[in-house]
Every structure is written in C-alpha cells, then in structure tokens.
Amino acid sequence: MSAPTALDAGALISGLAWTVQQPLDDERLEAETYSGPEQRSLTRVAQLTRTHNDLCTQAVDPFEITAGLEAAGVSDRQARTEYGAASVFELAEAMYDLVPRRPTAAVVPVDPWRKPLRIHLLRGLLYGLPGLIYAVALIMLQAGFDAALLIGTTIVASGLGQGVSVLGHALTGRGSPSAAIALFRTAIVGGAVLGGLVVLVSGLTGPVSPASVLAGCLVLYLIAATVLMVMNAELRLLAVIAPGVTLAVMELSGVSLLPAPATLATFALCVAGAAVAAWTRLGTRPRDTVRHLRDGFGLVRVDRGMGWSYVFYGMATAGLASFAVIDVIGHPEVTVAAGPVALMMLPLVASLGIAEWLVYRLRSRAAADLRRTTSVAQFRILARREFAFTALLYAGVLGALTCAVIAFFPQQSEQPFVLSTVAYSVLGMAFLCATLLLSLGRHRLALGLTLGAVCLDTVLRLALIGESPEVLVITHLTVFTGLLLTLMPAAAYYYTRAGAHR
Secondary structure (H helix, E strand, O other), rough: OOEEEEHHHHHHHHHHHHHHHOOOOHHHHHHHHOOOOOOOOOOHHHHHHHOOHHHHOOOOHHHHHHHHHOOOOHHHHHHHHHHHOOOOOHHHHHHHHOOOOOOOOOOOOOOOOOOOOOHHHHHHHHHHHHHHHHHHHHOOOOOOOHHHHHHHHHHHHHHHHHHHHHHHHHHHHHHHHHHHHHHHHHHHHHHHHHHHHHHHHEEEEEEEHHHHHHHHHHHHHHHHHHHHOOOOOOHHHHHHHHHHHHHHHHOOOOOOOHHHHHHHHHHHHHHHHHHHHHHHHHOOOOHHHHHHHHHHOOOOHHHHHHHHHHHHHHHHHHHOOHHHHHHHHOOOOOOOOHHHHHHHHHHHOOOHHHHHHHHHHHHHHHHHHHHOOOOOHHHHHHHHHHHHHHHHHHHHHHHHHHHHHHHOOHOOOOHHHHHHHHHHHHHHHHHHHHHHHHHHOHHHHHHHHHHHHHHHHHHHHHHOOOOOOHHHHHHHHHHHHHHHHHHHHHHHHHHHOOHHHO
C-alpha cells in the first residue's frame, strides 16, 4: 500500500484536485443503499467491483482490496478523477461496503504424489524385466568386445533416457504437451540414428555381430520405454517386451526353445517394437515437431542444464550397477557368469517399484504435514520420523530379499556372490536417497556425489587389476557404503526443510 505521491499531495494542498467532476447524487445514493445479493448497479464503483469480482467477494477487510487495486495499477489520482474518492483507501472502503462477502469453499489441494501402489509395482516390474534379457544376452555373447559394447551402450542409453524423462515431465507440467510430444518424437528418431551408428561402426571393423545389433536396438528401446512410461502407457510396454522376457526366463531356467541367434533376434525385435509402440502412442502431428524443434522445444537455459545433469546421473548410476558384469569382463578366469550376476542384482531389481512408491509416499506425507502443522519445528519433527521410517522399511525389504536369494540359492553361496548381493542392496539404499534428492530439486548434489563414487570406484578398480574377486567386491562394497553414508544425511537434511517442498 502506498500514500499519495508528492505531486498528488501538492495538488491536494493547492485545491487543484477538487475541480474534478464528482459522481452524480443518484449514483452515490444507489451505491450506498445497495443491498442485493448478486446484482450490482451501473455506477462507476460498481463496475469496478465487477472487474475485481474475486477480490471484492473474498476480501476480509478493505485493506486487502486496497492492496489488490494498487497491484492492478489504480492510483490515488485515478481514484479521484474516475471514481470520486479521495484516495485508493476510500475507494477500497466503498467497494468493500458495496459487495457482500462470498468466500469460496476451501478447496482440498490435489496431491500429485499420491498414486496407487499397483502403478509403482508395475513400473518397478518394467524397470527390472529388461534386466533378464540383458543377462541372457551376456550369457550368449562373448566376454570380450561384444559384452563391453553392450555395457557401454546401456550406460549411454540410460543417461539419455533420464534426460528425456525429466525434460518431458517439465514440458508437460508447464502446460506444453505438444512441445513434450515433439521432444519425444525427436528423441525416438535420435535413438534410432544412434543405434544405427552403433551397428554401422561395428560393421566397419568386421562382420556385423549379433551383439552390435542388440546394442543398437537397446539404445532405441531405453528411449522408447522412457517415452511410454512418461506417457503412462506401461501396459503397452509390458505387452511389447513380454515375448522377450518369456524367452529370457526359459533360458535362465535351462530350457532352450530357440538357438542363440534366433533368441537374440527375438530380443532385438522386442526392444525395437517398443519404438513403434511409443511412436503410435504419441499420435500423428509431425508438423508440430519441426516447429518445436526450431524453437528449441521452449526449453530455457535452466531446463537444458537440468537435462544434462540427469543424463550424466543416469550414466553414473548405470555404471555403478554394472560393477559385477565389468568385473567378469575384466577377470575372465572368474567363474561367475551372467546368470549368477542376475541373482546378485535380484534384491535391487525386485525392490525398484517399492523404492519408487516410498519416494512418492515421502513427498505426499510432507505435503500433508505442511498443511496440518503450524510451525517449522513441528514439520521438521514429523519429517524426520517419516524419513527414518522409510529408510528402515526399505532397508528391511532389501535385507529380506538378500537373505532370500542367499538361502534359496545355496550353490551360489561363495563369498564373492554373497558380498556382491549385499553390495547391490547397499547400492539400492543409496539410489533411494539420490532419487529423493532429485525429487527435491537437488539434482546437482545427487549428480556430484554419484559421479564422485563412480570416479573413486573406477580408480580403485584399475589399481586392483589382477586381484582376487573377493578383493574387488570388498572394494565396491566400501565405495557404495561411503556413497550411502554421504547421500543419506543430505537427503534427510533437505527433506526436513519445509522450503524444499514447493
């Protein structure tokens, strides 16, 4: 609220302002005697109340209307010349007396973090099922260049999928669905081109191998699967990969229906089919794609920076999760094959849906706590309890799954297998904390800590070339534990800050 300006004050003192034509007497009388529930007269003040209807009907006092008028640009001079009031204050009082209060009913805010548990479990299933295809493909491929190519493309494609996901969600949440669809189309085309380049480069060094074809299809699949999940088409994605998953399960069970080349070809068709499903899900409006591409999809500098952060974060997490496979490639005499590696990863993979549900539950509980608490201290106490309960719950789930794997597969109970399974569980806890930080907008912190763990683990892995599998696994477990011990306090700190939940 503001007082009259110096110029207006001088006009009032000299009497110049009082030469303004005053409202007609019948207008004043009509405004003063108005008492109808809805209809308003045709006076200038009444017309102004119609312009600011919500402000007048829901204001608790004239001062609130004064603030609203000044925010709308109504000055004291305008109040005198157009409405016959001495100032904006007097005009606001007239408007407050003229319009009856009609406060709107309290609207229960929509909780964007509340989703059915079955949705999270389905998404967790879709996160984990391609791992079966991945494991079988590694069994069928040679442990040299082919396996390294598959791992490398998986790491790169995981990062690209993360970047496409966050930018697509950002555009959709901003109310630009057409720009998001254009981005998804461009990403699918880019994934197809990148996958084709992988096959082409591999063919330049010799005959095109099944590994290069599968690696190229994998790039396209991870991007297409990301698009389908952002578009809430999880069932369509599940139907596409079902044949490949069925073959993978039978191969891991020792039942081979098809020769290795035919099985790999089926995998390639499944992952490439996801691109067709994603493209049809987006609809057919290619002209918008060209226009949005020229406009940069409406993304600003902050969006692009966040997108790159997620790309590198996805690559870092995929690299950490591939530690057991990388050890097998770098240690050919180790008897651990891809099948046992899949069992090592089982606690982490099987709990991905629960982890996503727990993160959403944490954010939903924080939003509810903000509404029902009256002080920051109260919110902080409730948030600490929620975070501690969630961490203990997920640790219990991972611990139970780890014990179940070790108990049900006693033939794999050598020390490297047990330690690797525990290491994947510790990594799962770290991923939970990192995901919570990402949801709170702390993507740079999550990226920095995760990249630091990747660099440290890589340096130690190179320094321990030729060491026993037990030494390598203990090194990985130490790095993952250190990552968890840095991520968990950071996640707890930011989660318990009321200002972080916006």
